Amino acid sequence: MRNEQISLPDGWAWGTIGDIADFLDNLRVPVSAKQREKRIANKPSSVLYPYYGANGQVGWIDKYIFDQELILLAEDGGFFGDKSKFIAYRINGKSWVNNHAHVLKPRQGIEARYLQFVLNDCNIMPYVRGTTRLKLNQSDAKKIRVALPPSFEQKRIVTKVEALFAESKTAREAVNRVPILLKRFRQSILNKAFAGELTQRNSSDTPAQELIDRIKATRCSKKSAQYSEDEVEENKSFPTIPKSWAWSKFGSLFDVAVGSTPKRNSTQFWGGDIPWVSSSEVAFCRIKATREQITEEGMRRSNLHLRPPGTILLAMIGEGKTRGQCAILDIKAATNQNIASIIDVDSYMPSEYVYYWLMSQYEETRCSGEGGAQPALNSQRVRQIPIPIAPLEEQKRIVIKIQELFAIADAILDATNIAKKSADKIDHSLLAKAFRGELVPQDPNDEPASVLLQRVKAG
Numbered sequence: 001m002r003n004e005q006i007s008l009p010d011g012w013a014w015g016t017i018g019d020i021a022d023f024l025d026n027l028r029v030p031v032s033a034k035q036r037e038k039r040i041a042n043k044p045s046s047v048l049y050p051y052y053g054a055n056g057q058v059g060w061i062d063k064y065i066f067d068q069e070l071i072l073l074a075e076d077g078g079f080f081g082d083k084s085k086f087i088a089y090r091i092n093g094k095s096w097v098n099n100h101a102h103v104l105k106p107r108q109g110i111e112a113r114y115l116q117f118v119l120n121d122c123n124i125m126p127y128v129r130g131t132t133r134l135k136l137n138q139s140d141a142k143k144i145r146v147a148l149p150p151s152f153e154q155k156r157i158v159t160k161v162e163a164l165f166a167e168s169k170t171a172r173e174a175v176n177r178v179p180i181l182l183k184r185f186r187q188s189i190l191n192k193a194f195a196g197e198l199t200q201r202n203s204s205d206t207p208a209q210e211l212i213d214r215i216k217a218t219r220c221s222k223k224s225a226q227y228s229e230d231e232v233e234e235n236k237s238f239p240t241i242p243k244s245w246a247w248s249k250f251g252s253l254f255d256v257a258v259g260s261t262p263k264r265n266s267t268q269f270w271g272g273d274i275p276w277v278s279s280s281e282v283a284f285c286r287i288k289a290t291r292e293q294i295t296e297e298g299m300r301r302s303n304l305h306l307r308p309p310g311t312i313l314l315a316m317i318g319e320g321k322t323r324g325q326c327a328i329l330d331i332k333a334a335t336n337q338n339i340a341s342i343i344d345v346d347s348y349m350p351s352e353y354v355y356y357w358l359m360s361q362y363e364e365t366r367c368s369g370e371g372g373a374q375p376a377l378n379s380q381r382v383r384q385i386p387i388p389i390a391p392l393e394e395q396k397r398i399v400i401k402i403q404e405l406f407a408i409a410d411a412i413l414d415a416t417n418i419a420k421k422s423a424d425k426i427d428h429s430l431l432a433k434a435f436r437g438e439l440v441p442q443d444p445n446d447e448p449a450s451v452l453l454q455r456v457k458a459g
Contacts, residue, residue, distance in 0.1 A: 009437030012149045013449040018142030020110045024103040036061050054078045054100040064094035071116045072101040076135040080128050084424045088119035107456045109151050113158040118146045121431035147435050150446035157434050168426040175423050178416040182409045189405050190360035193398050194388050196242040205391035208246040215253050215348050241388045251383025255343040258379055259335035262298035269298030275333035282315040282327045304334040310346035312354050313339050316377035324366030326358040340382040352399045357387050
């Protein structure tokens with residue numbers, strides 16, 4: 001319990017785990033994962049049994065040791081000291097238990113669920129030994145002091161706790177769904193934004209084609225090596241957009257460049273004061289600082305270039321979900337070779353407009369990579385990415401609207417995270433209340449726990 005010096009309700013008594021349960025640890029048999037794999041190979045699931053460890057089921061095995069209702073209490077590797085998690089759980093039926101969990105059989109008159117709940121409410125730390133890997137020895141586990149109510153009140157507590165746990169589980173599941181719903185909400189906002197459904201048309205806005213023609217003329221005058229007319233050929237399969245909008249491609253509108261990585265074994269290249277962005281840092285964000293910095297020598301020897309603030313970064317290669325993610329550079333920085341830098345965007349339009357478009361196309365972009373185990377994009381594919389261009393003034397309105405709606409989603413997510421932390425503590429709060437005698441009423445007609453305890457010890 002949180003405080004073992006608390007006064008117990010009438011009819012309750014203090015006891016120890018050794019008083020109310022038998023330890024069946026001598027029957028446990030550890031079996032390595034490799035051995036279990038051999039034993040269950042090619043066998044149907046109908047002839048396999050759960051294999052348990054400190055924190056629950058960890059696999060399957062082809063035979064069983066136990067066939068009854070038992071409480072397993074972590075011996076080592078348990079969540080000792082973590083108030084958001086439990087250290088005891090109930091099993092029932094045919095099973096196998098390894099040597100990382102104590103096996104407790106409640107004695108007659110002790111509810112198995114009650115034993116489970118009271119163990120999960122205990123302040124276990126005074127009984128745990130070790131520093132790096134905490135361990136609860138059997139001799140210490142037997143000394144754990146617990147509050148024991150009358151037998152009938154145990155049943156009432158168990159019934160009430162299980163009902164409340166079911167409600168708290170439903171609440172946690174609802175809270176856990178919120179981030180998924182918010183992700184869908186954001187995607188829906190982006191889809192509407194780039195279909196022209198999020199903002200109103202304004203007849204005074206200059207059509208998007210004029211903006212595109214102006215960008216093309218400017219880039220042609222600069223003789224951009226990356227620009228070519230075939231990159232702006234109309235694609236008839238593009239989705240329908242408002243009449244004042246127009247489709248184009250990144251290679252038609254912007255310069256796309258890649259960086260490089262200075263040699264890792266050259267200390268003269270690293271530890272300078274020039275920010276250097278790795279692909280893992282490109283994660284739907286604004287980059288205001290980098291994890292690593294390079295030197296002027298590193299810049300020169302690697303043919304790197306500083307990209308200006310407002311540059312859009314797109315991860316072309318990366319493990320997990322990195323490929324296809326984007327970011328806006330808020331500082332001058334160099335980038336590695338796995339990032340496409342989309343340069344001079346803010347010379348023509350809001351960088352956020354292009355950023356949100358790439359965010360909306362994340363799945364499509366990452367799927368356009370090619371290769372084996374780790375498909376990759378390349379600069380040429382990035383230049384071919386299509387983009388619906390709205391009139392410049394409407395682009396600004398779209399960005400503002402997306403930011404307003406995303407801010408609402410962010411506020412909801414913040415509130416959800418707070419609620420989640422509270423929800424994770426609900427079950428422990430319920431147990432603390434139960435073992436103060438506050439969850440169910442006491443019945444003066446119940447046999448006192450002191451009598452029960454004497455009988456249990458004698459048995």
